[in-house]
Amino acid sequence: MKFFTESEGITRRQFFIGAGMLTVTAVISGVFAKFGLDVFAASDNYIEQRVAGLYTLDESMALRKSHENPEILQIYKDFLSPGEIQFVSPKAHHLLHTKYGSDIPAFIEELKHPHVEAEHEEAQVEPAA
């Protein structure tokens, strides 16, 4: 039985094709990396400009802080903490605190029936008194 094997070594043409393929792979990787870095830089640039725009807008506003807004202060004086300005008062907390998921239907029901809200408020105030 005879055994056939390929000759050892490679020709110049084979070497250049092999090296060429590695070069093509390196170029594709480089182009892809460059594209990724460009997108990253563009995204970073956009974020920086957006941040600068928001700060500029904010600086140009007459009222920059919600707790200094006269309308908000008046709402506290008249309704959320009658006669005084008490941030995060029980009523403010109860009405302004965000509800999620299964808490929402009960909250809607509560708002539909103001007396329930009053009872709830009393229940919250009592321990403090």
Place this chain on the structure above:
Amino acid sequence: MSNLNGKVLKHGTQTRTMHWVHLLAFTILGLTGIAFYWDINLISNIFGGPANASVVHRWAGVVFTVGPALYILLNFDRFSKFMSTIATFSKDDFGWLACMGGYLPFIKADHVPPQDKYNAGQKMLGWMIIFGCILIILTGFPMWLWRHEVPAVFLNLCYNIHFWTAIIMILLVGGHFFLAAIHPKSRVEFSSMMLDGYIDADISAHHNAKWFAELKETP
């Protein structure tokens, strides 16, 4: 077919080892990828649940990358010969493609032109696998290592390229498996890649006549 009493060493030990490593890594990558893309717990549980499947996928990706890279570094001559073969498309290759090598029952093939070490279909598969691997590797690592740094639009592009390339590759490898292991005309080559590397000389003389003619001249 002639009655040559001999054996041809078609694939060396390192080539077969690299093929096995890549095959195993690709199978694990394909299974885990399918598992967590379509949320199939039946598959991901084989790897210890979805979280573990994700970790296995990443490290199989490292093997998938390092395996061929090491092979190329340690066997640059074999790699160059392979690239040279699949980069050569002659009239015989186009003739093979015209009749699809006689593998398709509805295309009549009176005469199949003589082929190199790899036939025209294998050459095309080789190119598709190479560029598929490059795309999958290039998009896979940013998805793993830089997912918190790169912009969402780039990450989304990576996910899409990774997914669609993987789907095409899985289909290609499925076809490759069918022809290499199941099809009665070509499965005779199965053991040359998966076992000892040898193939009967008369099979080689028939399927790869141009290459075998070169081998006969080799002292």
